[in-house]
Amino acid sequence: MKIEGTYKIAAPRERVFAALTDPLILQKCIPGCEQMEKTGENQYHAKLTAGVGPVKGVFSATVSLRDIVSPQHYKLVVEGKGQPGFAKGSGELNLSDDAGATSIAYTGDVNVGGLLASVGQRMIQATGNMLAGKFFKALEAETAASNPLSSTGT
Amino acid sequence: MAEKTVGKPIKRTEDPRLIQGLAHYVDDIRLPDTLHAVFLRSIYAHAKINSINASAAEQLPGVVAVYTGKDVARIGPVPCAAALPDLKVPDHRALAQNKVYFVGHPVAVVVAETKSAARDAVDLIEVDYEELPVALDEEKAASAKSPVIHEQFGTNVAYKLTAGEGDIEAALKSADQVIKQKVLHKRLAPIAMEPRGVLARYYPGEQELTLWTSTQIPHLCRTQVAIMLGMPENKLRLITPEVGGGFGSKLNVYAEEALMGWISMQLNRPVKWIEGRRENMQATIHGRGQTGYIEIGFKKDGTLTGLRYNVFADMGAYFQLLTPAIPTLTGLMLSGCYKIPAIQINVTGVFTNKMSTDAYRGAGRPEATYVVERALDLVAAELGKDPVEVRRKNFPQPSEFPFKTATGLFYDSGNYQGALDKALKMVDYPKLREEQKTARKEGRLMGIGVSTYVEICALGPSAAMPAGGWESATVRVEPTGKVTILTGASPHGQGEETSFAQIAADELGVGVNDVTVIHGDTAIVQYGIGTFGSRGLAVGGTAVYLAIQKLKDKAGKIAAHVLQCEKASFVDGKFCADGKAKGEVPAPSTPVGESPAGALPHPHHGKTLSMMDIALEAHVAKNLPPDMEPGLSATSFFEPKNFTFPFGTHIAVVEIDKETGEIHFQRYVAVDDCGKQINPMLVEGQIHGGIVQSLGQALYEELVYDDQGQLVTGTLMDYALPKAIMIPHLELDSTETPSPVNPLGAKGVGEAGTIGATPALVSAVVNALEPYGVRHLDMPLKPEVLWQIIKNGPRKNSAGAA
Numbered sequence A: 001m002k003i004e005g006t007y008k009i010a011a012p013r014e015r016v017f018a019a020l021t022d023p024l025i026l027q028k029c030i031p032g033c034e035q036m037e038k039t040g041e042n043q044y045h046a047k048l049t050a051g052v053g054p055v056k057g058v059f060s061a062t063v064s065l066r067d068i069v070s071p072q073h074y075k076l077v078v079e080g081k082g083q084p085g086f087a088k089g090s091g092e093l094n095l096s097d098d099a100g101a102t103s104i105a106y107t108g109d110v111n112v113g114g115l116l117a118s119v120g121q122r123m124i125q126a127t128g129n130m131l132a133g134k135f136f137k138a139l140e141a142e143t144a145a146s147n148p149l150s151s152t153g154t
Numbered sequence B: 001m002a003e004k005t006v007g008k009p010i011k012r013t014e015d016p017r018l019i020q021g022l023a024h025y026v027d028d029i030r031l032p033d034t035l036h037a038v039f040l041r042s043i044y045a046h047a048k049i050n051s052i053n054a055s056a057a058e059q060l061p062g063v064v065a066v067y068t069g070k071d072v073a074r075i076g077p078v079p080c081a082a083a084l085p086d087l088k089v090p091d092h093r094a095l096a097q098n099k100v101y102f103v104g105h106p107v108a109v110v111v112a113e114t115k116s117a118a119r120d121a122v123d124l125i126e127v128d129y130e131e132l133p134v135a136l137d138e139e140k141a142a143s144a145k146s147p148v149i150h151e152q153f154g155t156n157v158a159y160k161l162t163a164g165e166g167d168i169e170a171a172l173k174s175a176d177q178v179i180k181q182k183v184l185h186k187r188l189a190p191i192a193m194e195p196r197g198v199l200a201r202y203y204p205g206e207q208e209l210t211l212w213t214s215t216q217i218p219h220l221c222r223t224q225v226a227i228m229l230g231m232p233e234n235k236l237r238l239i240t241p242e243v244g245g246g247f248g249s250k251l252n253v254y255a256e257e258a259l260m261g262w263i264s265m266q267l268n269r270p271v272k273w274i275e276g277r278r279e280n281m282q283a284t285i286h287g288r289g290q291t292g293y294i295e296i297g298f299k300k301d302g303t304l305t306g307l308r309y310n311v312f313a314d315m316g317a318y319f320q321l322l323t324p325a326i327p328t329l330t331g332l333m334l335s336g337c338y339k340i341p342a343i344q345i346n347v348t349g350v351f352t353n354k355m356s357t358d359a360y361r362g363a364g365r366p367e368a369t370y371v372v373e374r375a376l377d378l379v380a381a382e383l384g385k386d387p388v389e390v391r392r393k394n395f396p397q398p399s400e401f402p403f404k405t406a407t408g409l410f411y412d413s414g415n416y417q418g419a420l421d422k423a424l425k426m427v428d429y430p431k432l433r434e435e436q437k438t439a440r441k442e443g444r445l446m447g448i449g450v451s452t453y454v455e456i457c458a459l460g461p462s463a464a465m466p467a468g469g470w471e472s473a474t475v476r477v478e479p480t481g482k483v484t485i486l487t488g489a490s491p492h493g494q495g496e497e498t499s500f501a502q503i504a505a506d507e508l509g510v511g512v513n514d515v516t517v518i519h520g521d522t523a524i525v526q527y528g529i530g531t532f533g534s535r536g537l538a539v540g541g542t543a544v545y546l547a548i549q550k551l552k553d554k555a556g557k558i559a560a561h562v563l564q565c566e567k568a569s570f571v572d573g574k575f576c577a578d579g580k581a582k583g584e585v586p587a588p589s590t591p592v593g594e595s596p597a598g599a600l601p602h603p604h605h606g607k608t609l610s611m612m613d614i615a616l617e618a619h620v621a622k623n624l625p626p627d628m629e630p631g632l633s634a635t636s637f638f639e640p641k642n643f644t645f646p647f648g649t650h651i652a653v654v655e656i657d658k659e660t661g662e663i664h665f666q667r668y669v670a671v672d673d674c675g676k677q678i679n680p681m682l683v684e685g686q687i688h689g690g691i692v693q694s695l696g697q698a699l700y701e702e703l704v705y706d707d708q709g710q711l712v713t714g715t716l717m718d719y720a721l722p723k724a725i726m727i728p729h730l731e732l733d734s735t736e737t738p739s740p741v742n743p744l745g746a747k748g749v750g751e752a753g754t755i756g757a758t759p760a761l762v763s764a765v766v767n768a769l770e771p772y773g774v775r776h777l778d779m780p781l782k783p784e785v786l787w788q789i790i791k792n793g794p795r796k797n798s799a800g801a802a
Helices: A013-020 A023-029 A123-151 B015-019 B055-059 B117-122 B168-173 B218-229 B255-267 B277-283 B323-334 B365-383 B387-394 B416-427 B430-439 B496-508 B536-563 B611-620 B680-700 B752-768 B783-792
Strands: A002-009 A033-041 A043-052 A053-071 A073-082 A086-098 A101-114 B035-043 B047-053 B063-068 B106-112 B126-131 B157-163 B177-185 B197-203 B208-213 B237-238 B271-274 B290-298 B303-318 B342-351 B445-454 B473-479 B483-487 B513-517 B568-571 B572-579 B633-638 B647-656 B663-673 B731-735
Touching: A002 A123, A013 A023, A013 A123, A023 A043, A023 A123, A033 B323, A043 A073, A043 A123, A043 B177, A053 A086, A101 B647, A123 B365, A123 B513, B015 B063, B035 B117, B035 B255, B047 B106, B055 B063, B055 B117, B063 B117, B063 B255, B063 B752, B106 B117, B106 B255, B157 B323, B168 B290, B168 B303, B168 B342, B177 B365, B197 B255, B208 B218, B208 B255, B218 B237, B218 B255, B255 B271, B303 B323, B303 B365, B323 B365, B365 B387, B365 B445, B365 B752, B387 B416, B387 B445, B416 B430, B416 B445, B416 B647, B416 B663, B416 B731, B430 B445, B430 B647, B445 B752, B473 B496, B473 B536, B483 B496, B483 B536, B483 B783, B496 B513, B496 B536, B536 B568, B536 B572, B536 B611, B536 B633, B647 B752, B663 B680, B663 B752, B680 B731, B680 B752
Parallel strands: B035 B271, B208 B237, B303 B342, B483 B513, B663 B731
Antiparallel strands: A002 A101, A033 A043, A043 A053, A053 A073, A073 A086, A086 A101, B035 B106, B047 B126, B063 B106, B157 B342, B177 B290, B197 B208, B197 B271, B290 B303, B445 B647, B473 B483, B473 B633, B568 B572, B647 B663
C-alpha cells in the first residue's frame, strides 16, 4: 500500500523539523502511541495500539530515522509486530518553506500481514490516510504550542 | 406393487433433516471431556522460523498442551497420491518444521479445555520469523531467476509433462491459420458451507482411535491417516457424519486429521478442531490456478487441425492428495467435443508460496473446456463465422462413438448435435441473432455465448486412477423386509440416499422409504472409494445395482424352493412360479411379528412371494434349498471399464450496461446429457449448483495474494461469492444418451455445470463487446474492466487474439 500527501503547518521549517525528530513529540502525535523509548542514535522502540476496521491490537515497533538532512528531509523506517499481524513500511518526508509556513510532502510504502491483511486490507488505505491526517494535525498543534517557548528559548 | 420410481423427480429423503437443522455435522457431536484445538498459522508467505516461544501460552489457565513442528515430526508426511514421472515431492509435515511456506501454514497447535482459552493462548505464542523472498506467480516462479521455495530441488518446477497424440508441429503447419491466446484460470476457493472439522477420540484400553471428520473419502482417509500415525488401519475407525459440502476440497487427507488423532492419543482425551472461515480460505485447498497459452490451427472452412496448450500450473507450496494430477485432467479433455487430429499439452507444475491447489468441482476439466471453447470462439471470430457453425463443423457424428480423441480417450457415447439443436431451439437462435443486430444498431451491448462441452466423469477405471476407481455396495434385506444399503461412496449433498433408494425400491419391489442408505463409517461399511469426479451414481450406484442382482439371484432360488417350482420369476416386484403372472393368486405374505418358529412354513405353491417373504425365509432358515447359506445380503465391487462422457450445450444471453459495465442476464439456457437419469430433480439441482459456481468464477471470484504473498481476499467480505440476486433464471432441459459403460446407463452430473457454463458466460460478454474489438477477456469479468473497454470506445482492427 502506498501513502502519499502533503500537509501544511503554519510554523517555520526548523521548528517543524525539530518536532518531527523529537521522540516526545512524536509519541504525542502518533495516534495510539503509548510509549516511545530511545534505543540508539535515531532508533526508537515504540508501543502502539492500532486497528484497521474490526482488527485491533497492540503493536510493538522499531522506528528508525535515516538519511537525516536537517531541516528538510529524513526517511522513516517502521517495523511493527503484534497479535493482529505485522506492519512494516518506510516513508520519506520532505519539508519546504511555503510562504512562512512549512509544507511537508510525504510518501510511504506499507506492507501488512496476518489478520491485518486478510481482514483489514480493504480498509488499510483509508486508515492510513486517516492516521496520517491525525498525525499532522497533532503535529501542527504541538508546533503551535511550542511557539511561545521557542520564541523565547531560541 | 409400488410404482416405479427411477426416472421420477422424487424429493430428497435427506432434506427434511437438513432444512430443519436436525442433521449432525462434526461440530454437533459432543463428547464429554473434549479438548479444543486451535492452530497458530503463519502470517508470512515464506520465512525461516528462528525460534518459537510458547511458554506464556502454556501457562495460560485452561491450556493443556502446545505442540510445534518438532513435537509432531514422528507423524508421517501428508500424502500425495499422484504419481508422475520425475515428480519432486516436498516433505509435507503436519506442522511447519524450520520454515513456513505460505500464509496459513500451521506452525503450532494449542489444546485447551475451551476453545476460547486455546484461541487466547495462540496469541501468546511468540515466533521469531526471518522473512524470505517469495515466489508467487506460477509462470515467474518457474524461471531460473525466481527465489526457490524448496531448496533441495534447486527449482520451483515440480514436474514437466507432455501429453497428446498426433504430430502437433505438422498439424499447426498444415493449418491455414494459427491463433495464439494467453488465458488465465484464477485461483478459486471451494467454500463448502461447512468448513473442515475433526473430532478424535482415542480409547487407550482398546488401542482404538475414532475420527469424525468432514471428508468425501472416509476409507481412503482412514488408510492414509493410519499410515501417517503408524497405527494398524483396523484400529482406526473413521466416521463422516453429515458433510456440509465438499466440492473437492474434502477429497483430501489433511494434516489436521492426523494431528487430532495423534493429540487424542497423547492426551487420552477427545479433541476437536473446527475450522474457521478465514482458516478455510487460507488453508483448505484452492482450485484452478493456471496460466496457459493456446495455439489453435484451423482451415479456412473452420476445420480444426491441431491444438497446443502450454500451461504453468500453480501447485502451491506443497502437494495435497491430488495436486499435481489436476492439470493432467486438463490435458485429457483438450479435445472437447471436437475432432482435433493433433493435440499437445505441455504442463509445467510450479511451486509457489501459496496454499496447495487441488480438485475443485470440475478439477482440471473446466480449464480444458474453457481453453477449447475460447479457442473455438477465436476461430469463429477470425473467420467471421457463427460460433455455432464452427462447432458443428468439428463435432463427431453420433455414429462415430466410441470416439477416439488425440488425448487418448474413448468417449463412450454422445450426440452433441442433439443437445446443441435443442438448446438453440429453446432460445430461438436465429431470432436471437436478429435481435442482437437490432440491439447493436440501437447502441445496446447484447451478447450471446454458446458453449458445447463434454466432460470426463464416473472416475474411473482403476488403471487410470491414483488409488482405485471402483466402488462398493452391500445390499441387505433385513428379516422384516426393510432394505439396507451400505455404500462405499460417501454422499455429502448429492442426494444418493434418495437415488440409491430409488434403484433398490424398483429392483426389489419395496418402497423408497423402506430403504436406508448407510455411508461414511468405516466400521460399518465395506471399503469404498468415495464421492468425487461425478462418480457417485455411475460407479457407486452401479455397485448397488449389481449387489442387488446378486441378492435377487439368491432370493430367486429361495423363492423357487419355497414355491416348489423349478424357477421363480420376479415380476412386478414379486416372485412367482415361472410363467405365472402376478395376480393369478392373491399374495399372502408371512405376517411380520408372527414368529414362524416352531411352526413349519406352509407350502407356497402357486402363490407369489414378496422380498419381505423371502427375507424372512432367508433369516429363519428353516426352509432353504439344501446347502444354501442363510441370510439375504450381497456385496459388489464395481470396476468401470471406461470413464463416461456427459456433454451438453449452455447458452448465455447478456446485455452490458454501458454506463456501469454491469452484466445483465437476458436468458440462460442449458441442455445437459448425463445419460440415463435416475432422479431428474437431483440432476437439475446439480446443474443449478454447478452453473452458480461457474458464474462465480466467470464474473466474481478470484483469490488474490498481494506481492508479499498475503491472502487479501481472506474473508467472505472480500471474496465475492455469487449471491441469489446475481443468478439469472436458469432454463434447463436435457437429452438422454445412455452410457454403455454401466448397466444403469448413467454418466454423472455433479460437475457439468462448472464445466459447461463458464465458457458460455465469458463468450456472451466477449460477444457483447465485439464492436469494441474484444475477442478475449480473462475472468473474473469485473464491471470496471468492461467499463474501461466501453469508455475507450469502439475500435476497428483490434486483436484480442495476440
